[in-house]
Amino acid sequence: MALDKYQIAQRIAQELQDGFYVNLGIGIPTLVANYIPANLDVILQSENGLLGMGPFPLEGEEDADLINAGKQTITTLPGSAFFDSAMSFGMIRSGKVDLTVLGAMEVSENGDIANWKIPGKMVKGMGGAMDLVASAKNIIVAMMHTNPKGESKLLSSCTLPLTGKRCVKKIVTELAVLEIVNGAFKLLERAPGVSVDEIREKTAGKLIVETGIPEMQF
């Protein structure tokens, strides 16, 4: 059965390693924070200028001066640090952030990503997405396998304006975990009960399927 968005986040959380500094984008990526294994020290970076992002505040304890990159009220944790936006993107550009998780409208088989602009629609801007995808060592995309019309979002090449080129390393959808390898989507895992055929059918770009694709474990 296909995963729900919480399970996608939960699966991505399995990619975390002890000591990782992680930047989580808006949407499903934000949910990953709820599934960080208790035995791992993982520090969340918010690109507006915070290392060590904590949970939402208790009601009545919201502080207008303390928000995340999604403009939500948050808290700090012991050992947090604030800094300006140049240093924030400095640490992103210099590869100090170990993992970036973000959403996408389209991903291509060579790792291009489009997630900021739909021609003909009001463009809100790329925010920090272009900086993140151009610089992060390790980018995981969290998204649905298909768009609301049922069309594949895993393409041979993106049709929408790009956010970045050849940068995505891994994709977790409601159906599968895939890795970008040599210009193709390599299937690593299936969602429990989802067939390779269904994934194949919903993947427009080149798909590499070796034998014995395991189901995701939770």
Add this chain to the structure above:
Amino acid sequence: MALDKYQIAQRIAQELQDGFYVNLGIGIPTLVANYIPANLDVILQSENGLLGMGPFPLEGEEDADLINAGKQTITTLPGSAFFDSAMSFGMIRSGKVDLTVLGAMEVSENGDIANWKIPGKMVKGMGGAMDLVASAKNIIVAMMHTNPKGESKLLSSCTLPLTGKRCVKKIVTELAVLEIVNGAFKLLERAPGVSVDEIREKTAGKLIVETGIPEMQF
């Protein structure tokens, strides 16, 4: 009579204006701090990372963590701020420092300055001098008019390796105040009792002398 080094510093202090941020080099320039008129707010920048440099500490109050760019123990003043060396030279490069005073071995008539290296002698390095001369809006050189051999240090072109090109605005020596104008040293003031002829004789580069050169006032 020719000025002594304290009088050179005193004359340079007349160039200060209220609200100036000033960087003083090692040697005579350092002495300028002693002659800042009491009615002016002048803030001293030390390029190792301090705005608002105060006087030397009282004996017993020296702090190894608090030195100036000459590595001398110093103090802070109310409203001081510390910063790293990149920000320090950032404020220098972006023209926020209003005046830089430094020593020189040679100055040319087009404003080139040489003050860091003598071929054949051990080279100690340029420190921050190249950054300062390349960036400061307003550079005054404090130096003797001639070297120990009696040769002019105000030349048509420098013989020593340059620290910076076309950057010096004004020169104060024991004999004169001169301005760099259109590729020449323009004589502005004479030291009390020093003749224009003596200045002319000791200036190897092109010298512009208009009529009625006043004596310096103290």
Add this chain to the structure above:
Amino acid sequence: MNKVFTNAAHAVEDIADGSTIMLGGFGLCGIPENCIAALVKQGTKELTCISNNAGVDDFGIGLMLQQKQVKKMISSYVGENAEFERQLLSGELDVELVPQGTLATRCMAAGYGMPAIFTPAGVGTEVAQGKETRNFNGKEYLLEMAFDADYAIVKAWKGDALGNLVYKDTARNFNPLMAMAGKITIAEVEELVPAGTLDPNQVHTPGIYVHRIFQGQDYEKRIEQRTVRKQLPF
């Protein structure tokens, strides 16, 4: 050296029509509320605004958009603003979208006297159109120019009479970068203190970068997305 102004109206009164101004803040966090209100009242027009966001319809830079004071926005994200969208679609407003890190670094470059910087953000995208690219160590970078702004308007938590500033939490964001970048920098602070009050080790923006400072008042500090968690039951 007198940098202290009595209020926002005086601090911004010489900002002329057609100026390029930077405004600190991320979303509605750490924005110069007092100066924005004074600019709205003053009615300065044809402004080019460099700011990460454009406010919301009834707060922040949105208030200036309502009065049609803005000719051009240079921002990384301009959502959440219906009047902005209307003016953009009608051609009244020009917008230049800049990746957030590029925006921040172009401010820093101005403050650090660096004419341009190299960044990989936007390589291979439409942001790169018309820009010089260069390969260093096998990776492609864009050459992006330092900003050139007439005024920077920033909001700090505390400031002293010499212009030294301290920011609070994520309200820091673009404020210290823009403070360094303006030809004239105007700082509004929640608390104006005498020189010597702030710890010199903890100053975020040294006063050399700040030309005008005033004690702000009536801060609303609106929260854009109020998110809370439930008190855990006992």
Add this chain to the structure above:
Amino acid sequence: MNKVFTNAAHAVEDIADGSTIMLGGFGLCGIPENCIAALVKQGTKELTCISNNAGVDDFGIGLMLQQKQVKKMISSYVGENAEFERQLLSGELDVELVPQGTLATRCMAAGYGMPAIFTPAGVGTEVAQGKETRNFNGKEYLLEMAFDADYAIVKAWKGDALGNLVYKDTARNFNPLMAMAGKITIAEVEELVPAGTLDPNQVHTPGIYVHRIFQGQDYEKRIEQRTVRKQLPF
């Protein structure tokens, strides 16, 4: 996440012969005394050292020079060191002199993921030899490359278990810049405190940049030029 090391010897033990290391400090102010002592004891050789100065004969990097551990110094000022001079003149030691602001900014560039920066320092001088120049708005600049160092070794006043650092006074100097620039950054601190002790608004180097931290000991903090003024008479 365990960044805390027991002492300098452990923190530097994997630094191999031939490494490029950055060392914080200006003169003898804010230098990583403990790590230098450990490197001397360990005898690591053929080092390329990036540091604003080279210490004095019997302190700081001078101690490593005495043991002939340094192959090359990249500095802005190397006076006050007779052994340095001897090795340089005899050809045992290579030196690259870099303007101080360029040195600082090349560290920052590495920490900020910028491959190169433009600076006017050194234009028209022998520092510009072999370097690309470029004119922006009528002014000439040199293209200078970000440093690429295997290790950065810095000294802070306080630090916490997550690697957050706070510096004191002018002992800050190059330390936060180098801390950002090392592939592996080692910080020695006068006082190691638990995470949560430092005010998050007052951290100078966020812990993400620091890989190893330890509580230093027996700091000598030598003063290079003791200058004092007389107590005013009553």
